[in-house]
Amino acid sequence: MNQIKEDIKDYLEKIIKEEKQAARDGKIPEYIEKVDNEDHGAVSMAMMGLDGRYVQAGDDEGTFSIQSISKIISLAVALMDQGEEEVFKHVGKEPTGDPYHSLSKMELQEDGGPLNPMVNAGAIAVVGQVKGSSVDEKFGRILDLTRKLAGNDKIDYNPEIVKAEGHDLNRALFYYNRYGGYINEKHDLEDVLPVYWRMTSIEMNIKELSRIAAVIANYGVDIETGEELIPRDVVRVLKTFMVTCGMYDQSGAFAVDVGIPAKSGISGGIMAAIPGRMGIGVLGPDLNEHRNSIAGIRLLRNISERWNLSLFNQ
Amino acid sequence: MNQIKEDIKDYLEKIIKEEKQAARDGKIPEYIEKVDNEDHGAVSMAMMGLDGRYVQAGDDEGTFSIQSISKIISLAVALMDQGEEEVFKHVGKEPTGDPYHSLSKMELQEDGGPLNPMVNAGAIAVVGQVKGSSVDEKFGRILDLTRKLAGNDKIDYNPEIVKAEGHDLNRALFYYNRYGGYINEKHDLEDVLPVYWRMTSIEMNIKELSRIAAVIANYGVDIETGEELIPRDVVRVLKTFMVTCGMYDQSGAFAVDVGIPAKSGISGGIMAAIPGRMGIGVLGPDLNEHRNSIAGIRLLRNISERWNLSLFNQ
Amino acid sequence: MNQIKEDIKDYLEKIIKEEKQAARDGKIPEYIEKVDNEDHGAVSMAMMGLDGRYVQAGDDEGTFSIQSISKIISLAVALMDQGEEEVFKHVGKEPTGDPYHSLSKMELQEDGGPLNPMVNAGAIAVVGQVKGSSVDEKFGRILDLTRKLAGNDKIDYNPEIVKAEGHDLNRALFYYNRYGGYINEKHDLEDVLPVYWRMTSIEMNIKELSRIAAVIANYGVDIETGEELIPRDVVRVLKTFMVTCGMYDQSGAFAVDVGIPAKSGISGGIMAAIPGRMGIGVLGPDLNEHRNSIAGIRLLRNISERWNLSLFNQ
Amino acid sequence: MNQIKEDIKDYLEKIIKEEKQAARDGKIPEYIEKVDNEDHGAVSMAMMGLDGRYVQAGDDEGTFSIQSISKIISLAVALMDQGEEEVFKHVGKEPTGDPYHSLSKMELQEDGGPLNPMVNAGAIAVVGQVKGSSVDEKFGRILDLTRKLAGNDKIDYNPEIVKAEGHDLNRALFYYNRYGGYINEKHDLEDVLPVYWRMTSIEMNIKELSRIAAVIANYGVDIETGEELIPRDVVRVLKTFMVTCGMYDQSGAFAVDVGIPAKSGISGGIMAAIPGRMGIGVLGPDLNEHRNSIAGIRLLRNISERWNLSLFNQ
CATH class of the missing domain: 1.10.1500.10 (Probable Glutaminase Ybgj; Chain: A, domain 2)
Known part of the structure; x- marks a missing residue:
């Protein structure tokens, strides 16, 4: 188990390192940079399995607003x-x-x-x-x-x-x-x-963001307590909009290229839910022209291809 | 096996009967009505399992153009x-x-x-x-x-x-x-x-339409011969567009309400692929204001809810 | 002089009578009908020369909001x-x-x-x-x-x-x-x-409306006192917008067909200025699909053609 | 008479000289630059009175396509x-x-x-x-x-x-x-x-362009032969569109600022008609973001203000 976690962590660190440079070309909205105290080029990624296993890699940026x-x-x-x-x-x-x-x-x-x-x-x-x-x-x-x-x-x-x-x-x-x-x-x-x-303006860290995604990936059921926080039918609706409208005017391309239900925010965060498998949180404040995290998009595409995570390939 | 097929056929006949009346309020484009020789209120539905099992119900309208x-x-x-x-x-x-x-x-x-x-x-x-x-x-x-x-x-x-x-x-x-x-x-x-x-202007019948959907549902592999007709990666792209853009300007609502990769045509046909399970063909020439088959939409919603077929509920 | 006034009045009464029926097909916005107490089919028209001569014809509707x-x-x-x-x-x-x-x-x-x-x-x-x-x-x-x-x-x-x-x-x-x-x-x-x-929500009667138009037609100078109420350069800008944007999305057609600087309101009023000649007020509460007074447009077109008033024919 | 012509010519030469520098910041479409053999910064202007008097100033660029x-x-x-x-x-x-x-x-x-x-x-x-x-x-x-x-x-x-x-x-x-x-x-x-x-792709020189404008300014009647080349009612329609739509998406600003019926072309020409007075041709191939001649707009505004030519100030 720990070996798997280590391998995943190593892989995430490796791809984060690869993407950091590209991310730096993006833009951070001025007020976000100020209030969230964000750094150009910072990138972090977290994965929480439905069994509670947790892996985090990259820079630790503390809390940020989820927008x-x-x-x-x-x-x-x-x-x-x-x-x-x-x-x-x-x-x-x-x-x-x-x-x-x-x-x-x-x-x-x-x-x-x-x-x-x-x-x-x-x-x-x-x-x-x-x-x-x-x-x-x-x-x-x-x-x-x-x-x-x-x-x-x-x-x-x-x-x-x-x-x-x-x-x-x-x-x-x-x-x-x-x-x-x-x-x-x-x-x-x-x-x-x-x-x-x-x-x-709610603030949280990337681990907490990945946990929200994990509960959505778990059909609304809390991954620790087993409590139904959101009814399954509501989760279905949430995931549908995450796929069709979750990434601003890049949603269609993200669906084709990545295929994971996800929602981005202007602070550079992305919450992504792999149904039945895990929740993911990514933070990379540098944004592309669609107002999505450059590093976030690239990292999610990378792992979707590597681990066959696209909803449209199941 | 035959009993299952009979039960499904009975269910399809029952819901087709229910939807026929509503469908009649739709419109059939003039040139389609003429060239495809279509009848107001006609509705038919076909299902082909990946194992080749086939069920058809409703009116048999012969061939139609797939548009x-x-x-x-x-x-x-x-x-x-x-x-x-x-x-x-x-x-x-x-x-x-x-x-x-x-x-x-x-x-x-x-x-x-x-x-x-x-x-x-x-x-x-x-x-x-x-x-x-x-x-x-x-x-x-x-x-x-x-x-x-x-x-x-x-x-x-x-x-x-x-x-x-x-x-x-x-x-x-x-x-x-x-x-x-x-x-x-x-x-x-x-x-x-x-x-x-x-x-x-390619013409086929509803059984043939359901077979096309079945091959897509089978990740591009022919359900009889086992030949790969379309590579899996291409099928992934096709299914993505079927979800995000398959039903004209009703695609978003169809994704929320039905959640099945599908493509409609102005002749009233809909091809719907349930990944790993079956292909579906529907024909109901009466169209709603979005140019989709009224009966087709309603029948697909009905079976999606009954058999939990939404991609976003898996 | 009086004979001329009588002739003009007769002519206006005649064309108002002709247009009343057409006007009746229009719509009066519900709240306008109520607050302005307007009647379907009512039409009135007023002309004020720069020398103060004044002619009015049609129904007298009292005051209305100029919108x-x-x-x-x-x-x-x-x-x-x-x-x-x-x-x-x-x-x-x-x-x-x-x-x-x-x-x-x-x-x-x-x-x-x-x-x-x-x-x-x-x-x-x-x-x-x-x-x-x-x-x-x-x-x-x-x-x-x-x-x-x-x-x-x-x-x-x-x-x-x-x-x-x-x-x-x-x-x-x-x-x-x-x-x-x-x-x-x-x-x-x-x-x-x-x-x-x-x-x-300013209210006035049609004579007052025609006097405003007359001052604009008089390059901003009060037709009685000789006081400059609006500088000539400002009046030039006002008249430009009256021609290019005065009649909602019917302004272009009005410029071609009538060619008089004018501004309409949703209460059915139109103020029209014939530079160097006179001011006109029209009230006909029944509106066309462009939200302009049906009778107003028709009456102004009639007199523009009869007396060669188009700015684009000078 | 000749003195007046000389004075006007001097004035035009003076303002052309002033505007040449500003014009140079514009863009000449590549294919126009090539086929019309146009020079950055070239500016010329011509005026033809309804009595045939003619003044030209600036660079002589020969013929150009009227677009x-x-x-x-x-x-x-x-x-x-x-x-x-x-x-x-x-x-x-x-x-x-x-x-x-x-x-x-x-x-x-x-x-x-x-x-x-x-x-x-x-x-x-x-x-x-x-x-x-x-x-x-x-x-x-x-x-x-x-x-x-x-x-x-x-x-x-x-x-x-x-x-x-x-x-x-x-x-x-x-x-x-x-x-x-x-x-x-x-x-x-x-x-x-x-x-x-x-x-x-019709080609002419600036004198010929000013003559076309002069005939329009003369209500369609040839300024030399007296022949009616275009009926007056048609000329009225032409002048209306020249005012409301003649300068692409800068027509409204041109109406407010200049107020002269005019039509521009992508080769940098502008034809402007001062009703009852004269026709004007301008050529300045450097275009602004609205695809209008930079120098042309500035020169017409200059003379409109100097000689009070705006239709909306009459």
């Missing part, structure tokens, strides 16, 4: 709260792999609704579906699930990151959603957006 | 001819689930290239990658693979359907592709488009 | 306050005659800025350029100019109309503008939008 | 051949000032038709409306009008330029137009596109 990765968790909460039918009255299911849609960075359908729960407009509409009578209660429920998935009840959001983020585009999307009925007219901006801003 | 389903076969030929790297210099990998892209029915990226191999512009660019010194040779190689996959070397295209189809939009897409370099400048319109028109 | 017509007045104030160079750092100069741009009803350029001062996003950015330390002061300055142009210092906005209008789309546009820097970050929503909502 | 300027002449022929109503069944009247529309450089409306007669798709549809039983006859009629307008019956097109131009995008637009019914289905590509290619 868009949180959209998977809030979607899980909304689906558990309202059911599929209700949630998808407020957000579409269709991917877009075309930067063309980034017109105004709105990513809206012609008839006005948000395209899917992974674009910002859609994620805000999804937050509008989370139950709770206050921002604290709504966010508390998302945070609670995050803590359970990550196996650490100390995890929290960082108010400094909330402050550092741009807010006006999100405000525009909130009102645009409410205008179209995708957010209920009873909700005020202050009921919804602080929840969104806090959830994207 | 866009042929894009999967020509993509297979192009990938076998040129390799992934070369083919994807000429066509993108990104899905679009948004009718917004149907601006001018062009479905092009902002920078001009075809979005993916399943939209018409992309399929034409893919045909430009098929080897052969003449239309007959290029089409012959696509037809040859189709016959082997379907297990019937009598299968052919119907020249009456070629005549009935609209051609000017395809001509526009050909020149648009050549303008952008997605079709090599050495190719003339008459070298490429007749291949495309013939392949979409 | 988008107010965008011309706020643009005048902003240009007087900041100058051309500064104002056009915040809003584009390019027309759009394509409903395609109505994607999300945002009418934004690819790079994010509002297309021109006549689309809603652009008009909101322009309001952000009006000087004043409070909503009351900013709106007061727009209202003051409106009163002078209309020759009635009792003119005011109707708070009931402000309440009846939809607000969320405007809020989205405000934040979208501020996100892109088209509204200064020091401005809060509550500093800007109430000004916009009030100005669109 | 898109020819769209005005073919539109005149089509309108004379078919009338306004028929022509505008095949092409829209709406401007677009947004490069966003250049998606695929198609500039099509959402419902598929060409936006206006000045975009390439629209100009091709207009050529489809020119009468004639052959390419030679159709082009002959456009060339004949061009010669009369320019006052030189030796003017012709340059076959070398036809060869040098890219053709595939035009072919795509032809078929796209025919698909949508904007080109009659009885027309083949070879009936229409050679006419378009030849007309854009």
